[in-house]
Amino acid sequence: MTIEQFSTKGRLADVGEGITGDELQLAARNHGIPLEALRYDLTPPGLHYVLVHYDIPLTNAFDWRLTVNGCVEQPIDFGLTELRAMGRQTVRVTLECAGNGRANLHPRPISQPWLMEAVGTAEWTGVPLAALLEAAGVLPEAVDVVFTGADHGVERGIEQDYQRGLSVAEALESNALVAWEMNGLPLPPQHGYPLRLIVPGWYGMASVKWLRSIELIDKPFTGYQNAEAYRIRTEAGEPGVAVTRIEPRALLIPPGHPDFMTRHRFVPAGEVTLQGRAWSGWAPVDRVELSTNAGATWQDAELDASSNEDLAWRPFSFTWQATPGEHVLTVRAHDKSGRVQPIEAPWNRGGFANNTAQRLTVLVQ
Amino acid sequence: MTIEQFSTKGRLADVGEGITGDELQLAARNHGIPLEALRYDLTPPGLHYVLVHYDIPLTNAFDWRLTVNGCVEQPIDFGLTELRAMGRQTVRVTLECAGNGRANLHPRPISQPWLMEAVGTAEWTGVPLAALLEAAGVLPEAVDVVFTGADHGVERGIEQDYQRGLSVAEALESNALVAWEMNGLPLPPQHGYPLRLIVPGWYGMASVKWLRSIELIDKPFTGYQNAEAYRIRTEAGEPGVAVTRIEPRALLIPPGHPDFMTRHRFVPAGEVTLQGRAWSGWAPVDRVELSTNAGATWQDAELDASSNEDLAWRPFSFTWQATPGEHVLTVRAHDKSGRVQPIEAPWNRGGFANNTAQRLTVLVQ
Structure with missing residues (x-):
């Protein structure tokens, strides 16, 4: 068996091809909201949709450090105690997976096979991302902000930590939060314990879980999840358009x-x-x-x-x-x-x- | 469209037939444990497997009543407050869905398409079932105990409340619990809020959720989930053998x-x-x-x-x-x-x- 068989390229289902074993494995791990649970204004624990790209990492709040570095006046790293001391804000946010609806497309792109249920609403508590950036002092040459999580794996042949970038303007204007609580309790493991980003209004791929690093860089971020994965394309190989905010x-x-x-x-x-x-x-x-x-x-x-x-x-x-x-x-x-x-x-x-x-x-x- | 199209009969997948849309709908609602979460001795909320036959019902602990009736000396009904006053026992139990592994069979029975992840371990707190039966006084002619949940739907053409029966001996000797807490918190909606049965050692179908009635009857229970659904058969139509305890x-x-x-x-x-x-x-x-x-x-x-x-x-x-x-x-x-x-x-x-x-x-x- 070769590395190509271990990590296959993206493909479209053939005409009439049923859901594959690979898709079923993802559907059995990740889950949506049972539609009757839309009755709850705030989605109860375990009913909010979950998508994990790789494995849920084994993490620990006690010695967790979040670093803010790169194009900043003063690199800083924060533990949970320091973050809590910076303030506390709670926002109610509806999150949806960018792949929601994928399995209903013809032809069907082979990936996590969501029908329409990849959504949920929770109250997230944390400190505004803007406050962390302000504390570090963003330098004028900073262009993008790169958020790195602790989950690690291979995707379409590329080994990576899960990473997503926002522009500095998006990071500052999106009311993003670095959160340690979901619905008043510490984050569950599958939702990013002990720390995650929440970018309100954006599809879930922007809200990096198990957040351990925020790096400011002086050119546009070209990592896999921004430049390869989450793009609207009709033909393979075209640059496409970035997936950003949630469509109605x-x-x-x-x-x-x-x-x-x-x-x-x-x-x-x-x-x-x-x-x-x-x-x-x-x-x-x-x-x-x-x-x-x-x-x-x-x-x-x-x-x-x-x-x-x-x-x-x-x-x-x-x-x-x-x-x-x-x-x-x-x-x-x-x-x-x-x-x-x-x-x-x-x-x-x-x-x-x-x-x-x-x-x-x-x-x- | 006819009722037969709304509620199809059981069937086996054709040779090479991919996972169907119906199976995917179930996989998107119900979910297993991501295998890396086997690292936790006690499965965190939202990672324990869930199977819901119909819809999660809308329930309320405040006016919930559990009736114990039929072949008893004294029919009783209990509210949550009365049950709590009867005692409090916490047990750590591994539950597994009886259909775990189904999607790996050849030919594949078309139903909830579990691979191997329909398992979880939780601490359940409640009152022993035996204490409730003793309070009501089981009459000598009682043969089976029928547990009825509040979830309602149609299955293979038969409209029903979810119901399962145990023999009186099984009910008394299984150390079953009528539980109102999971891992020290009120039951989540998908795990049976406000009250469920837990039958340790048995596949999950026995642990009736949203429990509202316990009826003692003087003949063997022939309801759908005991006589039709959960039976080991190699040919359609044969009586088969009841699914009971969890295989290693x-x-x-x-x-x-x-x-x-x-x-x-x-x-x-x-x-x-x-x-x-x-x-x-x-x-x-x-x-x-x-x-x-x-x-x-x-x-x-x-x-x-x-x-x-x-x-x-x-x-x-x-x-x-x-x-x-x-x-x-x-x-x-x-x-x-x-x-x-x-x-x-x-x-x-x-x-x-x-x-x-x-x-x-x-x-x-």
């Missing part, structure tokens, strides 16, 4: 009760309150449309107040007079930047940012 | 670092400490064998003390002199009842209790 999406809590195997839904006839959540990383959601006839006609759902309008999902509801027979429910979000969730999102080779509208088949009895 | 299994913590997509492992040459966990629901594990040459030769691993020898997994370790090249690691558990984990477990139609030995491919560099 609405998801319904499936009504009625499910069939175990197909997850199809059975709903009693009569008045049904349909509920769900909608979010966007670009701007607050200001409209959700819902269709009970597979998109033939649409009506506005009622929007409830968000618990954190800028950063967290917004609940919506809709009263449906359900008549016997099969119905396809679908829903789409609009945000204040003018973005509208598409009925079918454009395809891309990496399977990123696929916010194609959810379709939910129900049998009304 | 050992799992290695994958050494070195992984490739993202294939999960193959890269290991530096030299001395490597291989570690893992082994368990059995029949009797304590008393031996673990390990092979670093795909089963050609075997050596005994060193067993550490279990934190709860009867009910929880037992750690093992093995020092390996890793030489460059490809190696297949495999491992198997023995227990004090004389059961030995097979290199390849016999096939069955439901895909239950497949404790075929783990095989882990590593490239030593």
